Amino acid sequence: MKYFIWPLFILFLSTSCFAQRVTFNRGGISVKNYYQQVPYEFINGRIYLTVEFNGVRRRFLFDTGAPTQITNTLFSELKPQLINQTEITDAAGNKTSLDIVSLPEFKLHGLVFKDIPALVANSELYGCIGIDGVIGSNAMRNSIIQFVQHSKVMIITDDQSKIKLNNNNPTALITGEPQSYPFFILHLSGKKTLKVGFDTGTNNFLRLSGKDASKLAKSGVFEKLAVGYGASRRSLLGLQSPDSLSRLKMLPMAINGCIFDHVMTETAKSNNSRIGTRLLDYGTVTLDFVNHLFYFEPLKLSNDMQERTWPMKPVIEQGKLVVGVVWESLKGKLDVGDQILAIDGKSCETMDLCKWVNGESEEVMKGNTAILKVRNSQGKIGEVLLNRE
Known part of the structure; x- marks a missing residue:
């Protein structure tokens, strides 16, 4: 998973x-x-x-x-x-x-x-x-x-001549105060552009900030697939507060001439949109802070990123696996905060955060369907069938 x-x-x-x-x-x-x-x-x-x-x-x-x-x-x-x-x-x-x-x-x-x-x-x-x-x-x-x-x-x-570079399509690397966070320009559909950070602290491909999603809403660069509510992101100080979210599918976009089609992303409650370490699966990244250039040498020039996603995201809260985000297809069937007692018959009543962070999350819900046994806020226990969308 x-x-x-x-x-x-x-x-x-x-x-x-x-x-x-x-x-x-x-x-x-x-x-x-x-x-x-x-x-x-x-x-x-x-x-x-x-x-x-x-x-x-x-x-x-x-x-x-x-x-x-x-x-x-x-x-x-x-x-x-x-x-x-x-x-x-x-x-x-x-x-x-x-x-x-x-x-x-x-x-x-x-x-x-x-x-x-x-x-x-x-x-x-x-x-x-x-x-x-x-x-x-x-x-x-x-x-x-x-x-x-x-x-x-x-x-x-600190010497560009000492490394192998593809000099055909570098783009500007933009940094500044207070920490030299590296940004570059992502080329979107219809000649639109977006300034994104290259962030090795996130393991997804593209995370679009809510602010940027709002600015691009009428530009035709993405298809809005679903709306949801909740929180699934944990960072330095803990779990984020629940909020409204959007799930989007990007039209073809390019990084230094390499095409990525059908990129799935979800809006984030953060200041900047970012590209994460999943980009490293598709080629070699070079951050040239000296000459202010961003290089990406792809393994291939076009990539189809189509994937099916779940209409719910779980999170660990106080030692329990609970519903973190509910997307609209499950509205009325699950609520944020419902405790997940079992997935496909396997008990989840207690869950260790560290085990979850270090890979246990990838061992559940591997197929295209899953049956969740949940307890809601009133204590009622029931089962919900999930399908990838």
Whole structure:
């Protein structure tokens, strides 16, 4: 059930500061003319790196949609200098204030990074995926990053001549404050365009913000398939608040000349639309922060992304599997918050969030139909037949 039910680990910064203007665009790699091949783990659409602090190897998530972060536990161990504080909004729309520290030094397979600003953040998700922090886009803002997915290697250099590039169709790479989040232009049907982030913190293909969906509603670039209500996205601070959602099917769109047809997407309660790590399944991505260029070298020039989707999305809440989102075809049959007791006869009365995050979600509802045994808010138990649409 890959790409069906997922908590998202996007950690997007909202720039509101208590003391002074916040920037994470400081520090960097300590030498010039560098080239390093860095192996990574790719698990459930997430990229993991081995980072060394004071001779101790740590597991970090690599997230271009976020600034660098360390957990409270690592902060207590390293005791880095506190330099600021900021308000943040995570990808689920939740808000809080966090400390910002300066990391004096860490190593990534021979590359030495110095004086990198980082948020001090904690999340139950971090414990689930076993990380001590996040390497964000701010740490890579002076480098060229190439993702070679077939060999699970990330090339990091500051010299474009040292990597293989398809120079036929690069597009502008747009970055800025406060963290150098990389954006590029997605070409939509009818010569329309959309500025999207390349976000390795999300494991889907395209996530369209509600704001962008509204702007494009009359442009003819997508077909609206369904409306729904609920919440299925979990980020740094927890599950998002329930809201109205739309499920869309995009007309043909292009990334650096490569065509993607029938892309399915759902609107998100976030500031920006984004392309996630699923793009890596279709070719090699290069983020050239040095020359401000985005490259995509596809495995093939045209891709049909047609897929069938479920009219319901479950989420984990307080140790239970519950209905997170209900799409219109199930209206009146299921409600947001109904507890899912069993799927196709397999009990789901208790559900561990960490197991769900780490792959158990892909082991259920693999076919085109499923029978859910549910308990509603009045305690009534019944069964509902689901069909992929």
